[in-house]
Amino acid sequence: MIVVSDLSKEFVTGGQTLRAVDGLSLTVPAGEVYGLLGPNGAGKTTTLRMILGLLAPTAGDVTVGGEKVSVNPDAVKRSIGLVSASAGLYQWLSPRETLHYFADLYDLSTAVKIRRIEELTALLDLGRFLDQRCATLSTGQKQRVTLARALMHDPPVMLLDEPTRGLDIIGTHVIFEYVAQLRTMGKAIILCTHRLEEASRVCDRMGLLNRGRLQQEGTFAELQAATGCSGLHDMFLQLLGSAAPALGRAS
Amino acid sequence: MSAAQNLAAWGRLTLKELRETLRDRRTIATLILMPILVYPLLGMAFSKFLFAQLDQQSPAEYHIALESEQDLALFRTTYSSGNQLLGREIDPGRPLPVKPGEPPEPQLRLIQGDEVEDAPTLEEMVRTQMADLAVRFPTGRQLPLSVEFVVRSGSPLGREVREHIEKRFRAVNDEFVSRYFAMQQPAVKLPVAWSETTVPGVAAPSFSLATLVPLILILMTVTGAVYPAIDLTAGERERGTLEALMAAPISRTRVLLAKYAAVVFVALMTAFVNLGAMVVTAFSTGFESLLFGAGGLTPARLLQMLGLLAAFAAFFSAVILALTSVARSFKEAQAYLIPLMMLSIAPGVLALLPGLKLTLGWALVPLANMVLVTRDLLDGHVSGAAMAVALIANGVWTAVALAIAVRIFGTDAVLYGSSGSWRDALRRPEDVQPRLRWEQGLTALVVLFPAFIILSSVPGRFAEWSINARLMANAVVLISLFAVWPLWLAAYGRVPWVSAFGLKPPSPQMWTAAVLAGFSLWPLAYELEVWLIPASRLESLVELIKPLKEELDRTPFAVKLFALALCPAICEELFFRGFLLKAFGSAMRPGVAITLTAALFGLFHVLVRDALLLERFPPTAMLGLVLGWLAYRSGSLWPGVLMHAIHNTTVLALPLLSPFLGTWAQGLENHAHLPWWVPVGTLIPLTIATVLVTRAPTPLAVSRTAPSLSA
Numbered sequence: 001m002i003v004v005s006d007l008s009k010e011f012v013t014g015g016q017t018l019r020a021v022d023g024l025s026l027t028v029p030a031g032e033v034y035g036l037l038g039p040n041g042a043g044k045t046t047t048l049r050m051i052l053g054l055l056a057p058t059a060g061d062v063t064v065g066g067e068k069v070s071v072n073p074d075a076v077k078r079s080i081g082l083v084s085a086s087a088g089l090y091q092w093l094s095p096r097e098t099l100h101y102f103a104d105l106y107d108l109s110t111a112v113k114i115r116r117i118e119e120l121t122a123l124l125d126l127g128r129f130l131d132q133r134c135a136t137l138s139t140g141q142k143q144r145v146t147l148a149r150a151l152m153h154d155p156p157v158m159l160l161d162e163p164t165r166g167l168d169i170i171g172t173h174v175i176f177e178y179v180a181q182l183r184t185m186g187k188a189i190i191l192c193t194h195r196l197e198e199a200s201r202v203c204d205r206m207g208l209l210n211r212g213r214l215q216q217e218g219t220f221a222e223l224q225a226a227t228g229c230s231g232l233h234d235m236f237l238q239l240l241g242s243a244a245p246a247l248g249r250a251s
Numbered sequence: 252m253s254a255a256q257n258l259a260a261w262g263r264l265t266l267k268e269l270r271e272t273l274r275d276r277r278t279i280a281t282l283i284l285m286p287i288l289v290y291p292l293l294g295m296a297f298s299k300f301l302f303a304q305l306d307q308q309s310p311a312e313y314h315i316a317l318e319s320e321q322d323l324a325l326f327r328t329t330y331s332s333g334n335q336l337l338g339r340e341i342d343p344g345r346p347l348p349v350k351p352g353e354p355p356e357p358q359l360r361l362i363q364g365d366e367v368e369d370a371p372t373l374e375e376m377v378r379t380q381m382a383d384l385a386v387r388f389p390t391g392r393q394l395p396l397s398v399e400f401v402v403r404s405g406s407p408l409g410r411e412v413r414e415h416i417e418k419r420f421r422a423v424n425d426e427f428v429s430r431y432f433a434m435q436q437p438a439v440k441l442p443v444a445w446s447e448t449t450v451p452g453v454a455a456p457s458f459s460l461a462t463l464v465p466l467i468l469i470l471m472t473v474t475g476a477v478y479p480a481i482d483l484t485a486g487e488r489e490r491g492t493l494e495a496l497m498a499a500p501i502s503r504t505r506v507l508l509a510k511y512a513a514v515v516f517v518a519l520m521t522a523f524v525n526l527g528a529m530v531v532t533a534f535s536t537g538f539e540s541l542l543f544g545a546g547g548l549t550p551a552r553l554l555q556m557l558g559l560l561a562a563f564a565a566f567f568s569a570v571i572l573a574l575t576s577v578a579r580s581f582k583e584a585q586a587y588l589i590p591l592m593m594l595s596i597a598p599g600v601l602a603l604l605p606g607l608k609l610t611l612g613w614a615l616v617p618l619a620n621m622v623l624v625t626r627d628l629l630d631g632h633v634s635g636a637a638m639a640v641a642l643i644a645n646g647v648w649t650a651v652a653l654a655i656a657v658r659i660f661g662t663d664a665v666l667y668g669s670s671g672s673w674r675d676a677l678r679r680p681e682d683v684q685p686r687l688r689w690e691q692g693l694t695a696l697v698v699l700f701p702a703f704i705i706l707s708s709v710p711g712r713f714a715e716w717s718i719n720a721r722l723m724a725n726a727v728v729l730i731s732l733f734a735v736w737p738l739w740l741a742a743y744g745r746v747p748w749v750s751a752f753g754l755k756p757p758s759p760q761m762w763t764a765a766v767l768a769g770f771s772l773w774p775l776a777y778e779l780e781v782w783l784i785p786a787s788r789l790e791s792l793v794e795l796i797k798p799l800k801e802e803l804d805r806t807p808f809a810v811k812l813f814a815l816a817l818c819p820a821i822c823e824e825l826f827f828r829g830f831l832l833k834a835f836g837s838a839m840r841p842g843v844a845i846t847l848t849a850a851l852f853g854l855f856h857v858l859v860r861d862a863l864l865l866e867r868f869p870p871t872a873m874l875g876l877v878l879g880w881l882a883y884r885s886g887s888l889w890p891g892v893l894m895h896a897i898h899n900t901t902v903l904a905l906p907l908l909s910p911f912l913g914t915w916a917q918g919l920e921n922h923a924h925l926p927w928w929v930p931v932g933t934l935i936p937l938t939i940a941t942v943l944v945t946r947a948p949t950p951l952a953v954s955r956t957a958p959s960l961s962a
Contacts, residue, residue: 052498054494054497054498073500074500075500077498077499077500078500080498082494082495082498084491084494084495086491086494087491087492087494087495088490088491088492089490089492090267090271090490090492091490092270092271092274092275093267093270093271097267097270100263100267101263101264101267102495102499104260104263104264104267105264105496105499105500105501105506106499106500106501107260107500107501146495149495150495
């Protein structure tokens with residue numbers, strides 16, 4: 001479903017060139033949750049943005065559902081739903097109005113629009129605050145609206161960038177439950193998160209990314225075997241190498 | 252998707268933008284509450300101020316013009332009758348004793364028109380302020396007396412004099428009516444009936460509030476558009492909704508057009524509410540003719556004004572959206588809009604300048620065109636053709652601004668660009684850089700532009716300096732700003748001069764093309780300038796440059812050659828076709844970069860000491876385009892330097908060569924057209940030059956990955 005081939009991205013700031021993603025390749029089939037894990041600045045978000053066509057890669061390409069993002073970005077966008085930690089909501093609109101607006105952006109017909117809002121309201125339990133102004137919602141409620149917004153056009157691919165940032169334990173648990181449900185719906189999912197425990201439970205395969213390069217990839221068991229570490233936390237520390245003591249102190 | 256479905260989808264997107272904007276209390280406050288509160292307050296304050304001024308400034312004399320001795324006598328009789336009936340002094344020529352609690356009675360000075368030199372008409376006398384008001388008796392002594400007042404448009408004093416006289420005439424009528432009814436006769440014909448004619452003022456016209464209306468409406472429309480424009484563009488980025496929006500498979504044009512429609516709607520509503528509040532205030536305070544010119548505000552004029560406001564709102568909303576689309580936050584957007592607000596006041600102030608007419612040139616200038624059309628509309632003498640040109644130009648500028656906004660909105664530079672400081676952008680790199688960046692070009696311009704305005708006018712201030720000294724001082728300014736400054740910037744940015752300025756040698760055919768173009772472009776540039784300058788402007792231009800020309804005639808040719816030909820050729824090419832073209836070329840397509848640098852080249856030539864010579868823009872921009880194309884095709888600065896130097900030298904040498912060139916060259920001093928065969932003849936070498944440049948291989952087009960203007 002998602003094929004990332006030798007993807008690279010360079011940024012030029014203040015005359016200096018920074019390689020944010022360096023020759024990344026990965027594949028995510030339908031019905032799989034792929035955990036893209038790594039420290040801050042590893043290149044996870046940049047990768048997701050390139051998959052979605054929001055950032056042009058310096059080299060390499062991405063294919064989603066058989067469509068190349070460099071050739072047909074609109075077709076790729078149509079098959080992807082994005083949930084980002086930094087994504088906001090329109091404060092003066094209600095969740096219902098927000099969902100209507102995004103349905104219009106994806107050219108959904110009125111009948112499909114109404115049906116999808118009903119389905120998502122039931123799936124994500126939006127009923128109690130569907131007509132409330134978004135500004136008045138709690139963080140957890142907002143995140144569920146963001147998820148509904150991304151699912152409005154029923155995309156076969158979901159990109160989740162830190163979907164649990166700022167949520168409490170219950171909120172986090174709820175979101176991961178939804179992620180598990182999305183897998184059962186046959187969606188290909190890339191999940192970027194720092195919640196390593198939940199990631200190890202929900203992700204079918206994981207890729208450990210550092211300084212733009214994919215260091216390790218596989219199922220949790222494969223990663224354990226390859227790194228000799230029992231948990232993701234230890235794998236992380238090993239991955240970071242020299243930065244590990246500092247990270248250990250911080251944790 | 253059908254057109255109807257497209258339109259419906261666009262309507263739904265617009266509706267969302269409007270919902271989001273209009274639900275915000277801040278928008279409503281700007282849109283409705285502010286004008287409703289501000290105008291009555293302004294009206295009251297102004298009313299108090301005006302009456303206080305009138306009380307202080309009421310003249311001891313009213314100057315009233317009449318056509319003949321008979322009219323003067325008739326007026327004197329009728330006026331005295333009215334005065335007598337009001338219990339006042341009979342003779343209008345004598346001052347009256349002041350009654351306690353009443354303002355002093357003015358003295359009338361009656362001017363007999365046929366005794367004045369050249370016997371001007373009554374309208375002429377009022378227009379030129381010889382009289383505050385004129386009185387005409389179209390039917391002579393025949394009863395009922397027909398009286399026509401001639402008043403200068405927008406003159407409070409004229410109005411005051413009219414009211415003063417009208418009061419006396421009304422007293423005559425009232426007396427007649429009361430006597431008539433006492434006699435109980437059937438048919439009533441009042442002895443005096445009056446009407447009014449207004450004439451526009453010419454010489455030293457009195458200040459009219461009508462000139463302020465366009466400025467007020469501009470400011471109010473801008474105020475209405477600013478907040479929604481920021482909120483719907485920079486606000487999207489700040490709230491984090493822009494990424495989700497750009498992740499949808501919808502064209503940026505559709506999204507931006509929906510936002511544009513919402514901003515125009517709010518701007519229009521603000522303008523309409525403002526106009527409404529202004530009209531109501533004007534009528535309630537009695538200032539309608541002061542504010543809206545002769546005849547007040549008729550429904551037709553109101554409709555015209557609303558149409559103009561719509562055109563203005565359409566333009567301004569597009570400009571604001573283009574600016575706010577670049578911004579990544581509210582704060583940044585506000586920083587961009589403040590200079591725009593300041594700039595928008597300047598054309599508004601233009602309307603206050605007496606004698607400034609809406610010419611074809613002004614009709615093409617954005618913003619100023621709408622301001623001048625509104626002013627002329629209120630004055631009641633707008634030209635239909637000028638208004639049509641202004642509206643078309645306004646439409647074109649709106650489309651340009653919208654196209655820019657669509658190009659910028661939601662690009663990854665805006666979406667994810669760092670909001671780092673200029674210090675970061677201008678930090679000196681550690682390694683050698685292959686090419687200049689656009690930020691360096693912008694920095695060079697930002698410093699150079701004000702420095703050039705200030706420094707280039709300094710030598711002209713020293714009148715005691717010889718012309719040679721002033722020319723040399725100018726050359727020093729040119730070298731410092733256009734050569735030393737970009738050379739330093741390139742060195743600071745660790746960009747080798749060879750690549751920063753394109754200093755590598757060109758192919759031989761480029762040298763040949765430069766020589767041919769250098770000798771043959773001047774007739775075209777000259778004809779373009781002559782064609783663009785109207786005869787009236789030509790006279791003033793000749794007057795303006797006459798002293799300088801006389802001084803230059805006495806200057807040795809070698810000095811002129813250095814200061815006016817070689818030095819500008821080298822320095823300007825280093826800056827415009829070297830540094831700036833390379834810097835801009837790193838971020839934009841070659842055609843755009845060449846056009847932009849040519850426009851800037853033209854703009855710098857418009858600034859001449861204390862004057863703005865706008866007519867220099869088209870020919871110099873045209874030369875800039877040719878020089879830019881030559882630099883791009885050759886990949887080298889040198890052919891441009893040679894062409895520029897030959898062009899300047901030819902123009903300098905023409906007066907010296909005129910005795911040998913025949914009669915046609917004599918007309919150059921007076922800006923007369925050249926014989927047709929001169930510009931047509933130059934087309935031959937120009938065509939050869941074009942073929943040479945086009946056929947030469949482009950060294951820069953070899954690599955498709957490297958920016959094509961960066962060698």
